[in-house]
Structure formats: structure tokens, C-alpha cells
Amino acid sequence: xxxxxxxxxxxxxxxxxxxxxxxxxxxxxxxxxxxxxxxxxxxxxxxxxxxxxxxxxxxxxxxxxxxxxxxxxxxxxxxxxxxxxxxxxxxxxxxxxxxxxxxxxxxxxxxxxxxxxxxxxxxxxxxxxxxxxxxxxxxxxxxxxxxxxxxxxxxxxxxxxxxxxxxxxxxxxxxxxxxxxxxxxxxxxxxxxxxxxxxxxxxxxxxxxxxxxxxxxxxxxxxxxxxxxxxxxxxxxxxxxxxxxxxxxxxxxxxxxxxxxxxxxxxxxxxxxxxxxxxxxxxxxxxxxxxxxxxxxxxxxxxxxxxxxxxxxxxxxxxxxxxxxxxxxxxxxxxxxxxxxxxxxxxxxxxxxxxxxxxxxxxxxxxxxxxxxxxxxxxxxxxxxxxxxxxxxxxxxxxxxxxxxxxxxxxxxxxxxxxxxxxxxxxxxxxxxxxxxxxxxxxxxxxxxxxxxxxxxxxxxxxxxxxxxxxxxxxxxxxxxxxxxxxx
Amino acid sequence: xxxxxxxxxxxxxxxxxxxxxxxxxxxxxxxxxxxxxxxxxxxxxxxxxxxxxxxxxxxxxxxxxxxxxxxxxxxxxxxxxxxxxxxxxxxxxxx
Numbered sequence: 001x002x003x004x005x006x007x008x009x010x011x012x013x014x015x016x017x018x019x020x021x022x023x024x025x026x027x028x029x030x031x032x033x034x035x036x037x038x039x040x041x042x043x044x045x046x047x048x049x050x051x052x053x054x055x056x057x058x059x060x061x062x063x064x065x066x067x068x069x070x071x072x073x074x075x076x077x078x079x080x081x082x083x084x085x086x087x088x089x090x091x092x093x094x095x096x097x098x099x100x101x102x103x104x105x106x107x108x109x110x111x112x113x114x115x116x117x118x119x120x121x122x123x124x125x126x127x128x129x130x131x132x133x134x135x136x137x138x139x140x141x142x143x144x145x146x147x148x149x150x151x152x153x154x155x156x157x158x159x160x161x162x163x164x165x166x167x168x169x170x171x172x173x174x175x176x177x178x179x180x181x182x183x184x185x186x187x188x189x190x191x192x193x194x195x196x197x198x199x200x201x202x203x204x205x206x207x208x209x210x211x212x213x214x215x216x217x218x219x220x221x222x223x224x225x226x227x228x229x230x231x232x233x234x235x236x237x238x239x240x241x242x243x244x245x246x247x248x249x250x251x252x253x254x255x256x257x258x259x260x261x262x263x264x265x266x267x268x269x270x271x272x273x274x275x276x277x278x279x280x281x282x283x284x285x286x287x288x289x290x291x292x293x294x295x296x297x298x299x300x301x302x303x304x305x306x307x308x309x310x311x312x313x314x315x316x317x318x319x320x321x322x323x324x325x326x327x328x329x330x331x332x333x334x335x336x337x338x339x340x341x342x343x344x345x346x347x348x349x350x351x352x353x354x355x356x357x358x359x360x361x362x363x364x365x366x367x368x369x370x371x372x373x374x375x376x377x378x379x380x381x382x383x384x385x386x387x388x389x390x391x392x393x394x395x396x397x398x399x400x401x402x403x404x405x406x407x408x409x410x411x412x413x414x415x416x417x418x419x420x421x422x423x424x425x426x427x428x429x430x431x432x433x434x435x436x437x438x439x440x441x442x443x444x445x446x447x448x449x450x451x452x453x454x455x456x457x458x459x460x461x462x463x464x465x466x467x468x469x470x471x472x473x474x475x476x477x478x479x480x481x482x483x484x485x486x487x488x
Numbered sequence: 489x490x491x492x493x494x495x496x497x498x499x500x501x502x503x504x505x506x507x508x509x510x511x512x513x514x515x516x517x518x519x520x521x522x523x524x525x526x527x528x529x530x531x532x533x534x535x536x537x538x539x540x541x542x543x544x545x546x547x548x549x550x551x552x553x554x555x556x557x558x559x560x561x562x563x564x565x566x567x568x569x570x571x572x573x574x575x576x577x578x579x580x581x582x583x
Contacts (some may be wrong), residue, residue: 082523102565212539243546271563294500304530310523310527311527313524314524330576331566334567339576349504355512359516361501362494362517367498379530382558385537461542
């Protein structure tokens with residue numbers, strides 16, 4: 001009999017029925033983290049553990065269970081939090097030396113809402129510095145390894161989040177996604193990653209990288225668990241001026257409704273040069289699964305698709321250059337000893353930031369500078385409007401769009417560090433949804449060269465219910481996947 | 489391809505670069521800018537720039553002050569603080 005994968009419902013049920021306790025579950029995961037740290041090639045998913053906070057929360061859940069009180073929806077769920085999200089009293093580094101000893105005085109709204117729903121925060125997860133990167137190799141605190149092949153990257157920037165879920169060092173995690181940083185690592189590590197609609201989940205407490213592109217979202221083993229986490233986090237937050245007022249629907253309750261008759265668009269632009277043939281084969285098989293489930297497959301075109309990467313690397317870096325100006329050694333974080341204020345700014349930032357962060361700040365500064373603003377930044381904003389319009393037009397014909405999440409499976413550690421542009425080009429399938437502000441999900445759909453492949457589904461704004469429902473049905477119908485615990 | 493003076497850009501960004509860093513970053517920026525230059529080939533006449541992905545519908549809140557983040561919390565991570573203020577190197581030298 002197969003061992004059930006831990007899930008939101010399984011953990012809550014087992015605690016409610018006193019088969020286990022939230023404290024025992026938390027201790028089990030802390031033991032798993034310690035055991036992995038002692039191996040020859042540890043995943044190194046966590047940067048900071050929040051044992052005291054976790055056990056206090058677990059004790060609160062256990063008290064409710066002991067009294068026979070109803071348990072909150074995420075009761076006892078062990079979660080990890082990407083280290084770009086503030087956690088009160090728990091060191092938050094953004095994987096940067098410039099925040100090496102920063103301890104926030106407040107929680108990110110997304111974190112607070114997960115805890116209100118009963119989740120147990122085990123610790124802070126590694127990522128690319130300030131969420132800038134696609135491999136987690138830009139962390140100032142060492143790389144994280146892919147649980148499916150420890151010689152490979154977990155993806156990024158939410159690599160720690162994906163590795164922790166895939167490596168069973170938590171049951172779910174929070175990540176952030178600006179150009180694909182939830183979905184790409186989810187695909188690389190064989191887990192599910194959800195990009196919600198822009199504004200669906202509060203960005204309050206998320207260290208800003210690119211404010212018009214940043215999103216907070218969940219990673220988990222299933223679309224259902226992602227639905228549970230989204231349900232807990234979604235909704236207006238007065239602390240985030242871009243937080244959406246759109247009503248929150250029943251994401252979990254809607255999962256089992258039929259997907260028969262859904263029209264799924266396949267953009268002709270995705271099957272081109274650079275797509276690994278085995279990845280393409282898995283995607284085409286997945287499309288056949290959806291067709292077999294009664295979905296209508298429709299050929300569509302997204303004419304501005306090829307411009308999306310260029311748009312992203314102008315807008316994201318421009319916004320980053322502004323957002324990272326706050327790391328100046330004045331109010332928090334590292335401060336370089338210097339005789340003058342100007343020297344303090346420069347030396348603090350030079351010592352505190354890694355190479356990729358500097359690269360992006362410089363690029364963003366350039367495209368915003370006098371004489372270049374119109375040619376680069378304003379132009380990119382105009383092309384962004386065209387990318388968004390492509391999706392609006394497509395969604396007048398279809399209900400969802402599908403594509404690969406990534407053109408290849410996970411690369412080897414060190415393979416892409418010397419050519420940043422080559423790495424940027426690998427974000428081709430994930431970037432457009434961030435530009436358009438629409439939701440997308442990556443779901444494991446098989447393997448290529450023995451490594452996980454992600455199928456990406458994209459939906460119109462605020463149609464997470466439809467997106468999660470399709471992903472949930474796809475999970476039930478796809479060929480069985482190799483469980484992570486048997487994969488290594 | 490416009491001339492990029494990496495040291496001028498670094499000064500704008502308040503970054504100190506070593507000579508080796510400057511050379512490497514100059515090369516990287518030139519390569520990336522050559523790539524993004526393709527945007528100039530996309531017709532955009534009459535297209536309004538998109539600053540936000542979705543039309544913001546956040547209502548204004550009541551104009552009422554509330555205590556949320558105390559000065560002590562704000563100073564808790566200060567590299568240097570004095571008398572309830574962030575302390576920094578002297579800005580103006582009155583001689």
C-alpha cells in the first residue's frame with residue numbers, strides 16, 4: 001500500500017483524530033532537516049530555522065485539538081518561508097550580505113495569514129539574492145541543491161522553497177515570483193507552484209524587487225494544497241496599496257467541478273528552437289491528456305511573445321534599481337565604516353550586494369537615466385501593454401493557455417553562472433504572465449532525461465479557481481510520477 | 489550601440505566597483521543592451537505605457553492616524569542610533 005504524501009488535509013485530519021500532534025509533526029520535520037544537513041550533499045534549503053516560533057504555534061494547535069475544538073484549515077501544516085518575506089523576530093536576509101543580521105519587527109501579511117490559518121513556520125528558505133536569479137546560485141549563503149539530482153540546481157529564485165517541498169523538508173512553502181521564480185523552481189524540483197493574479201496576495205512584507213511584477217505564492221505537492229494556501233492568503237490588505245478588492249472565491253471547493261468543455265489554447269510560439277525535445281514530448285502528451293478529459297485544444301498565437309524577455313529585463317531592473325536604493329546602511333542592515341555619508345552608501349552597497357544584484361541595479365539605472373528613459377523604459381512599458389493585450393485577445397477565445405514551464409529541465413550547478421544573458425533567455429515561458437499580471441501554475445507532467453518537467457497553465461486575471469481546477473484534474477489523469485522519496 | 493560609461497552609471501547607483509568588476513559589468517551590460525535593443529523594432533505608436541498590470545481599484549482609507557510601528561521598533565535594526573534618531577557620518581563640515 002503506497003504511503004500517502006503528507007498534505008494539508010492529511011495532517012489536519014491526523015491531528016484532529018489524535019493520531020499525531022502538531023508538535024510531533026514539527027519535530028519530525030526538524031529532524032528531517034537535521035538529517036539532511038548531515039548528508040554529504042545536503043539540500044541546504046533553509047537559511048534560518050524558527051524552532052521556538054514553530055513549537056509555540058504547534059502547541060496552540062495541539063491545545064485546540066485536545067479540547068476537541070474545530071481546527072483551522074492549515075492546522076499543523078509545516079511550511080517554509082522564502083527569505084525575502086519578513087517574519088517578526090526571525091532573521092530575514094533576502095539571501096544578501098546587506099541584510100545579514102536583519103530581524104524584522106513585523107510579519108509579511110501572507111505569513112501572518114498562513115499562521116492564522118494554523119500553519120507552522122519551520123524557517124526561512126534560501127533563494128537568489130533579492131529574488132534576482134533562476135538557480136539560487138546568487139545566494140550569498142551558498143547554493144541549494146535539487147532534491148531530484150543533487151548535482152543540479154533547484155531553479156530560482158525560490159529554489160529553497162521548491163527544494164524543501166520536493167525534498168520533504170516541509171509540506172508547503174511560500175515563494176515569490178517576478179519573472180517565474182515560483183513556477184520555474186517548482187518545475188525543476190517536481191512540485192506544484194502557483195503564481196496568483198497580481199494583487200491577489202498582499203505584497204506587504206515582501207522585500208520589493210520589481211513592484212509592478214512581484215507576486216507572493218505557494219509551492220506544494222498538489223494543486224489542492226496550493227488552493228488551500230491561496231485560500232488562506234488571498235484577499236484585500238489595507239497595508240498593500242496594490243492589493244486587489246476582487247472577491248475571494250472558493251478555490252478548494254471548486255476543484256472537483258468538471259473541466260469538460262474548457263478551451264485550452266496552445267500558442268504556436270512555444271514549440272520552437274531551444275525547447276528540449278523530451279520536454280516537448282511531455283507537453284504534447286499532457287495536451288493529449290487534457291483533450292482526453294474533454295477539453296478542446298485550440299491553436300492560438302501570442303505575437304509579442306518573443307519581446308517579453310527584453311521587456312522584463314528593462315522594467316524589472318529599472319524598478320529594482322529604485323527599490324534597492326533603500327539599502328544604504330542608514331536604517332538597517334550592513335553599514336560599512338566610512339568617513340563620509342557618500343562613501344558609506346557606496347561601500348555598504350559594494351560590500352553588501354552580490355554580482356547579479358549589482359548587474360541588475362546598473363542596468364536599471366542606465367535604462368532610467370536621462371537620454372535613455374524613453375528609448376528603453378518607456379518603450380518597454382509600451383511593449384508590455386502589447387504582451388498583456390495578446391493574452392486578453394487570446395482569452396476571448398480560450399479559457400486557459402498551456403505551455404511548458406521551462407524549455408529544459410534543471411541544469412547542472414555552475415553550468416550557467418558565466419553567461420547571465422543565456423540564463424535570462426530560459427525564462428521565456430514564465431515571464432509573460434508576470435508582465436500581464438495574470439495567474440499561472442506549474443504542475444509536474446513527467447520527466448525529461450530523468451528530471452522533472454513542468455506543464456504551465458495560465459488563466460485570465462482572478463480565475464485561480466479555474467486554473468486550480470484544471471491542474472487538479474490533470475494531476476488525477478496524468479501518468480503516475482515517480483515519488484521524490486524513491487527518486488534518489 | 490550607445491557608449492556605456494560603467495563608472496558613471498555606478499556613481500548614479502551609489503556603487504563602488506573595482507576595475508575588474510567594472511570591466512566585467514561593462515561587458516555584461518553591453519551584451520544585455522544589444523539584446524533588449526530589439527524592442528525598438530516593435531511598433532508602439534499610440535500604445536499607452538503600462539506601469540501597472542491591472543487597473544488599480546484600491547479605495548482611499550479614512551484619514552485617521554494609527555499607532556503601528558513604534559520608534560523603538562524602527563530603530564531596532566539601526567547600525568547606529570542616538571537620542572531616538574539614526575546616526576550617520578557628518579554630512580556638512582562647518583570647519
